Structures are given as structure tokens and as C-alpha cells.
Amino acid sequence: MTDHPLNIAEPGIGPIDSDMIIIGAGPVGLFAVFEAGLLDMRCHLIDALDRPGGQCAELYPEKPIYDIPGIPVCTGQELTDGLLRQIAPFDPIFHFNQQAQQLEKIEQGWRLTTSEGTVLQSKNIVIAAGGGSFVPKKLPMQNAAAFENKSIFYAVRQISAFAGKRVIITGGGDSALDWALNLQPIAEHVTLIHRRDQFRAAPDSVAKIHGLIEAGKMDLIIGQINTIYGQDGKINAVGIKKTDRSEIQLQGNALLVFYGLTMKLGPIADWGLNLHENLIAVDTEKFETNETGIFAIGDICTYPGKMKLILSGFHEATLMCQQAYHYAFPDRKLIFRYTTSSSALHEKLGV
Amino acid sequence: MGTIKVTDLEGNTHEIQATEGLSIMENIYDAKIPIKAACFGCCSCSTCHVYIDEAWIKETGQPSEEEEDILDMVVDLKENSRLSCQITYNDALDGIHVTLSEDTKTD
Numbered sequence: 001m002t003d004h005p006l007n008i009a010e011p012g013i014g015p016i017d018s019d020m021i022i023i024g025a026g027p028v029g030l031f032a033v034f035e036a037g038l039l040d041m042r043c044h045l046i047d048a049l050d051r052p053g054g055q056c057a058e059l060y061p062e063k064p065i066y067d068i069p070g071i072p073v074c075t076g077q078e079l080t081d082g083l084l085r086q087i088a089p090f091d092p093i094f095h096f097n098q099q100a101q102q103l104e105k106i107e108q109g110w111r112l113t114t115s116e117g118t119v120l121q122s123k124n125i126v127i128a129a130g131g132g133s134f135v136p137k138k139l140p141m142q143n144a145a146a147f148e149n150k151s152i153f154y155a156v157r158q159i160s161a162f163a164g165k166r167v168i169i170t171g172g173g174d175s176a177l178d179w180a181l182n183l184q185p186i187a188e189h190v191t192l193i194h195r196r197d198q199f200r201a202a203p204d205s206v207a208k209i210h211g212l213i214e215a216g217k218m219d220l221i222i223g224q225i226n227t228i229y230g231q232d233g234k235i236n237a238v239g240i241k242k243t244d245r246s247e248i249q250l251q252g253n254a255l256l257v258f259y260g261l262t263m264k265l266g267p268i269a270d271w272g273l274n275l276h277e278n279l280i281a282v283d284t285e286k287f288e289t290n291e292t293g294i295f296a297i298g299d300i301c302t303y304p305g306k307m308k309l310i311l312s313g314f315h316e317a318t319l320m321c322q323q324a325y326h327y328a329f330p331d332r333k334l335i336f337r338y339t340t341s342s343s344a345l346h347e348k349l350g351v
Numbered sequence: 352m353g354t355i356k357v358t359d360l361e362g363n364t365h366e367i368q369a370t371e372g373l374s375i376m377e378n379i380y381d382a383k384i385p386i387k388a389a390c391f392g393c394c395s396c397s398t399c400h401v402y403i404d405e406a407w408i409k410e411t412g413q414p415s416e417e418e419e420d421i422l423d424m425v426v427d428l429k430e431n432s433r434l435s436c437q438i439t440y441n442d443a444l445d446g447i448h449v450t451l452s453e454d455t456k457t458d
Binding site: 055060063137140173194196198200259260269278 | 385387389390391393395396397398416419420422423424425426427428453454457458
């Protein structure tokens with residue numbers, strides 16, 4: 001992890017004015033903070049995840065990347081950590097666990113409201129949302145939505161809500177196992193359902209789960225949920241197809257589903273931007289959309305010749321900032337400088 | 352060159368030209384059939400999840416442990432579920448039929 005604390009804002013605050021609002025704290029959004037910082041623009045970043053890094057953090061933190069210029073090999077997490085060190089002098093403000101939801105034109109530029117009610121205002125909105133925001137994968141059964149947040153949950157907000165309940169947890173990763181372990185002491189009973197007897201989770205958690213099962217304090221069923229039974233938002237049982245194709249019913253009154261995250265474009269799709277197959281069309285000089293002051297960079301943007309590479313996103317971020325500067329400081333003249341030689345830039349970087 | 356039959360999310364079946372050495376996902380992508388393939392072959396997401404026609408299951412072999420880990424996160428898993436990025440197309444697969452899962456939706 002990083003050696004300096006991130007500046008993380010409380011949810012629901014605002015309105016806050018800034019020079020640039022960046023949607024997506026993946027590698028390209030993070031690098032935009034650097035280029036913006038060199039030009040004296042202070043940034044706020046919004047991300048649906050609880051930490052920076054985007055796909056690099058969520059999908060492949062341990063997998064190698066070989067095409068970052070000057071870095072022969074690094075993992076997704078190492079790249080994220082390096083970028084956080086690089087942008088530390090500019091101290092961006094992070095708004096995690098929330099989605100950019102509503103965007104409206106105001107006299108001074110744009111006002112953006114997040115899913116947590118945070119309100120940010122700026123002349124520059126930069127969409128660096130990659131493949132979309134990470135949201136939990138949901139059960140495929142048609143009736144599942146009627147129970148959502150009532151008795152079927154994709155995240156735990158309040159542990160106490162599960163006290164005394166017969167809890168069914170499905171999934172085989174760290175989230176599923178961690179919640180099975182955390183809820184076991186307070187729930188009436190916990191049953192874990194997973195499609196196979198292997199878990200993709202911390203060995204320590206796996207050992208604890210097996211310990212509880214052997215002690216008769218938790219049940220494990222190898223199979224898949226294929227039916228939800230219940231009414232008025234309350235489940236009373238699930239149907240499970242086991243690996244031998246037999247089907248059983250399991251009583252329960254709360255179901256927790258941890259099938260990981262998927263990416264969805266979300267509310268951005270309704271902001272009136274020109275889209276091509278769910279990508280945002282931009283020009284290749286400023287990386288601006290059809291709306292003045294709204295830019296798109298990284299995997300989410302498209303233009304003739306676009307390649308979905310992190311290094312292309314870095315270039316896009318750099319050029320975008322040149323235009324954003326003019327919106328942020330219409331009276332100032334932009335002077336081109338190198339980080340190697342400019343004492344003004346050295347001062348900003350604290351070197 | 353051979354062909355792959357791809358049934359899309361609308362239920363339409365396309366016969367596409369397949370290139371040996373590319374994965375089934377890459378062949379589908381090249382044929383411009385919408386497939387999310389978010390991590391594009393890193394075996395890190397499940398957005399290239401397809402169902403293999405029963406007749407072809409044997410030919411496609413067993414998923415690796417790494418692929419199994421990702422299949423854990425598929426919501427509509429079936430016995431014939433595979434990640435199309437993890438199957439390299441070769442002559443023996445000429446005519447294989449795969450059906451795109453909901454996970455492949457581009458949004």
C-alpha cells in the first residue's frame with residue numbers, strides 16, 4: 001500500500017467547488033491529477049470502489065503489466081501505488097463508494113451529485129470511468145429484484161440486521177467467507193453455498209470456515225441457488241441444484257450474494273453525451289465530448305484509432321488538461337514547461 | 352481458417368470466420384459481435400462467459416484452476432460454462448457453437 005494517507009472526503013458533503021472533477025480513480029484518472037496539478041488545478045475524484053486503482057485494483061492487482069513506458073514490468077497494484085506516490089504533492093480529494101449520478105449545467109460550469117448525495121461543482125468534468133463503475137453482480141432469477149435490500153442483499157450495511165436470522169450466503173471469494181465468519185456468531189444459523197469445494201479466498205478464512213463446519217456451527221452446501229421462494233419482499237427458502245443434479249430446498253430468511261463485481265456505464269449514459277456502443281465520443285485534440293467542459297479519457301472514450309491501453313489514457317489525460325486549464329483560469333496564459341528544468345514545477349512537486 | 356457459430360443475446364446465430372491461435376473471445380470480438388470482454392483475456396473478469404454447445408465440451412478441455420476461480424463469480428453458471436478468452440481456437444474446433452451469456456452484455 002501507499003506510504004502517505006489519502007485525503008478521503010465524508011459522503012454527502014458539498015457543494016464544493018474545484019478546478020476539476022474526475023469520475024473514476026483508475027490509473028488514467030490518477031494520472032490526470034498529476035497533469036492537472038502541474039497546471040495548478042486541484043482535483044476531486046469519485047469512484048464506486050472503496051479504494052483507488054480501478055480495474056488495476058479490482059480485477060488484476062497481482063497480474064503483470066508490461067507496456068507502461070519505462071517500467072518493464074509491474075503489477076496492477078504496483079502501478080496504482082506508484083501513481084498515488086506521483087500525485088501525492090497535489091493532494092487530490094477522493095470520494096469513494098459512490099457513483100456519479102446527476103449532472104446539471106450551472107452558471108459557473110457543472111454541478112455533479114453522487115449516489116451518496118455529495119455535491120461537487122466545477123468548470124471541468126473528466127470522465128475516466130474505464131469500463132464503467134463496478135457494481136455487484138445480481139442473481140439471475142426474475143423474481144430476485146423484488147426481494148433486493150429487503151431480504152436479499154449484495155452488501156452488508158448493518159451487521160445487527162442479521163441478528164437471530166437464518167442467513168444463507170452464496171459465493172466463494174473473500175467477501176462471502178468474511179461475512180460468513182462475521183455473521184456466524186450473531187445469526188441463528190449460517191449456511192454457505194458455493195458451486196465447488198474450493199474457495200478463492202485468504203487461506204486463514206478458508207481454514208476458519210472449515211473449522212466451523214466441522215464443529216457443526218455452520219453448514220456448507222456445494223451447489224447453486226436456482227430458485228427463490230417467498231413473498232412481500234421476504235424470502236423463506238431457496239432452491240439449490242447440487243452437483244449431482246439433485247435439487248433441495250433450504251429454509252432461510254436472509255440471503256447474501258457475493259458473486260463479485262461487474263462494470264456498468266450507469267447514469268453517465270443519460271447525460272446527453274454522444275455515445276458509440278457505450279463509449280463516449282471525443283475529439284483527439286482536447287478529448288472533449290459534445291458538451292463544453294466535459295471530457296472523456298481512458299478506456300471509456302472513443303475516437304478514430306483509439307486503443308484501450310493505459311499508456312494511451314496517459315496521453316489523453318495530458319492533452320485534456322491543456323484545454324481544461326483555459327476553462328479553469330480563462331485569464332491566465334498557459335506556459336509550457338518541463339518537469340526536469342522548471343523551478344516553478346519543482347516547487348509544485350516539492351522537490 | 353475455419354468457423355465458429357456464435358449465438359448472441361438476441362438469440363441470433365452468426366457463423367464467423369475463425370483464426371487459429373486466437374482465443375474464441377478474440378475471434379468473436381474481431382467479427383464485431385458485441386462482447387464486453389472487459390479485461391480482454393487476462394482471465395480476471397467474467398465478461399466473456401459463454402455456454403459451449405454440448406457436442407463440443409470434450410474438445411474444449413477442462414478449465415484451469417485460474418479459470419475456475421473466475422467461474423465462481425458467474426451468476427448464471429451452467430455445466431457448459433466457459434470463459435471464451437481461455438479457449439484457443441484451432442482446427443479441431445472448426446464449427447464449434449457457443450452461446451453468449453448475459454455477462455457479455457456491453458452494458
